[in-house]
Amino acid sequence: MLLRLAIRDVVLIERLDLDFAAGLTVLTGETGAGKSILLDSLGLALGARADSGLVRPGADQAVITAEFALAPDHAVAALLRDQGWRPEDTLVLRRVVTRDGRSRAFVDDQSASVGLLGQIGALLIEAHGQHDDRGLLNPAGHRDLLDAFAGHGDLLAAVRAAHGAHGKAAADLGQAEAGLAAARRDEEYLRHVVGELRHLAPEPGEEQRLAAERHTMQEGERAAGDLDEVAAMLDEYGGVEARLRGAQRRLERAAGRLGPLLEPALNALDRAALEAEEAVTALAAARSAIAYDERRLEIVEERLFALRAAARKHQVQPDALPGLAATLEARIAALDAGEGKVTALAAVLDGARRALQAACARLHEARVAAALRLDQGVNGELEALRLGKARFRTRIEPLGDGQWTADGADRVTFEVSTNPGAPFGALIKIASGGELARFILALKVVLAGAGTAPTMVFDEVDRGIGGAVADAVGDRLARLAERAQVLVVTHSPQVAARGRNHFRIAKDSDGETTRTQVTTLDPKARREEIARMLSGAEITTAARAAADALLKAAR
Template sequence: MLTALAIRDVVLIEALELEFGGGLGVLTGETGAGKSILLDALGLALGARADSGLVRNGAAQAVVTASFDTPHADGPIAALLTDNGFDVEPGEPLIIRRIVKADGGSRGFVNDQPASAGLLRDLAQYLVEVHGQHDDRGLLAPSGHRALLDAFGRCRAAGVADAHRAWRDAEQALTGARDQIDAAARDRDYLEHAVGELRQLSPEPGEEEMLADRRRTMQRAEKIADDMASLDTWLGGSDGGLAQLRQAARALERIADAHPALGEALAAIDRAINEGALAEDHIVAARQALLFDPRALEEDEARLFDLRAMARKHRVQPDDLAALTEEMAGRLATIEAGEEGLAALAAKVEETRAAYETAADALSVERHAAAERLDRAVAGELAPLKLDAARFRTVVAPLGEEQWGAGGKDRVEFEISTNPGAPFAPLTKIASGGELSRFILALKVALAEEGGAATMVFDEIDRGVGGAVASAIGERLARLAEHTQVLVVTHSPQVAARGLDHFFIAKSTDGTVTRTGVHALNEGERREEIARMLSGATITDEARAQAERLLEAA
């Protein structure tokens, strides 16, 4: 619900702050006082096109701030804000602000966070409906009639949307599988050859690095073979270094007691013999480790070169060849098992289509029943609004199969015939603005309990009517306001008398500057304003008495 509207520097409005309550609020004033400026200002806050011509002459910018009751935490407004990255705090009001600069450009804010005009328009559909004689949205847009009928009849449209989604998903899966199989089939010969080569090679992850390391080791052993042989000569054998050391040790053993230095020499030679023996053991171990079969080196090199050549051929790393083998084999298997898989997917499409058609047909039955109830409800509202000769009907017609969608298989449109014998036509074809306004009101009253925006604004819906018709309009606006907040710009005293809040719009001038102001009327002022609406420029006692009677009757 709209709780407050603050306007600064919009056309003739210099500064204005209004507070609104629930129920029916009326705005009155003389023709040309600026009632449309209020609606233009509200439209700005709700994402309407930012026209720099709305900025008051001499001002740098126009600012409009609209405050609304806290959105329900689990409602569509909270969901929309959350989806767009806004925090929704329980208990906090929703404050929308729009700034329009005189030199062009605009900025929007939701709770002081920057917001696009598109987001403001998305919010507007849940916050405010504006209806007037030239309204080309809302009830006049056939695109929204189906949703309105579903809401009125509590039709189970959500299940149809789910069934349609399942059907389309199944179709996409089938189409995707066919495309994959077709693409794979074109490569069948290549895949068979490539998989055969890869499986014959049988590459393993990490094999290339292992072969390269082993090859380097064998190549190194081949190069140091001569050096290893020299070591045997120098250390081993009867003439090697260790044999000579042992001979020297035996000689020293015989004379070591002749002098202490000889004993130390013997100990040193013994240590040298031990270290030499240890070195000899290490050399033997190395020789064993470096032993290789030249044929093994050739085989490892051939294997390594084959792996690298295959990797270059398929433009992958050697370690990826094993995974490539499985991937290509899988594609080949898809071709071979393709028809069986397609048959299962095709059966799923038929199954989900049948489920959709069943749900959509049931929804159509519900819509036809709801259409009859809505037609009766609207018909009951037409006579009091002096539309006795008019007829209203809700057309529920089948769509072509290519137009079936999440909303079902039906086209829904509201049509009217304004005169006996005249053909039915869409609401937008009505010639008389007054008739159109009253049809909108009749529809809104019939649809009132089925929800919609929290605030409805009617702009001069009573233009061109008076007397009993104006009274009927006022009575229905009041009834509508029992379910939602209603604001109406009116010239009718019968409508004005029904309001719970009454705002008077007036234009004033000091000779150089013209301004528009809005004043909330108390009971006495309200009586005077309704009397003015009844009598014109000169308010008579009879007009005041009639105003009193209208207020008492309301």
């Protein structure tokens, strides 16, 4: 709720401080007195476009400050918390416009962007008038207003949950399809490589074993002659072992005569015979091991070269070939499994689409029913507002599949036809200025607070009407003011009489300077102002009596 408005150096206003209260506040005054200046000033504080022409002549800058009561659960409080502010019970918005057209914005005395100021302002005040292109005149918000009017919270929650599930299912399927497509691009190559590696069948450590065997055979061919010569030497004259044993036996016969003197020699010969036997056996084994087999060498080299060629081709070490084969086989297996995964995810998406369609269908049916109630309510208000020939309708159009959102599958538009047989069209395109304000008033009354900001401003909603119609407008404004703070600029005494609070706006001139003054009216002054509105410049006794009647009827 708007609590205070302070204006400094705006056009004809030098200094103005106004306190506001709940209920219906009316602003009256003669044409050209400056009522629009007041509303323009409030708009600046709420983020409207700045114009250097608003700065009062002779002043360097214009300053407008608006203070609002702010409930902790208000959408503005959440917005400010998202921006890093710590909102209090009251919120102060300030706008400074300099002579050269530059503008600065402040929220609770902290510098802020004009964009943020505009976001805050849209949540705090609804301004309705013939030039307003927001709120009820903006088709983008009509669907939300219809849902708020009908209380579609649970149905909307179901649609949003289904929309989220559908979006996730679509994303999962898209990701799986992309992965499968990428795998398929390499499928032929993968299967070819896996076939080659399966045919090669590499084993861990095989390259090292083959290289060692090849080296042994190559070196053994060159050493075989030396080994044969050594073997021949050891085998000459019956063999070295036999000669050592023969010598040992002769010494044993001599030892029988000489005793322990030959024992060391006998032991040495015995050891030498044993070592010679081991040497001959080891030499034979070595010779057998290095036996050169040309066919075997060819087989080993062919296998070794095949392993090394495959390793170079795939840019890995030979010992990594078995692991590479396993990895590629796993990719092929994943490719085969990916087709099944895509099929399963497609089924999930199909189920999510059906669930979303069902949720949207339920919401659509509820919207159609709510639209009928809204249309009946608004059309029921039009006769009293001198719009009896006009008709209002809520148009609900289905959206294409690709246009569905978390808010459903409908486009909702408020339309009017101002005369029988005339085509329906958007409010802002069909209705004239005065008609437009009254259509908005009828809508606001029927919507009964749906999507309503804490403060509403109506600019000359009674333009071009009087009598019973003006009284009907006043009655509806008063009914709105039971649920929200309402400010109305009016030329109608019937509307003015409904106000709980009353400001009179007038021009004052000293012959050199003209200023706009705003006066808060007490009950006596209200009577005089309403009488003036009834009779004109000269206030008559009859006008005062009529004013008394209006004020009494409004109580």
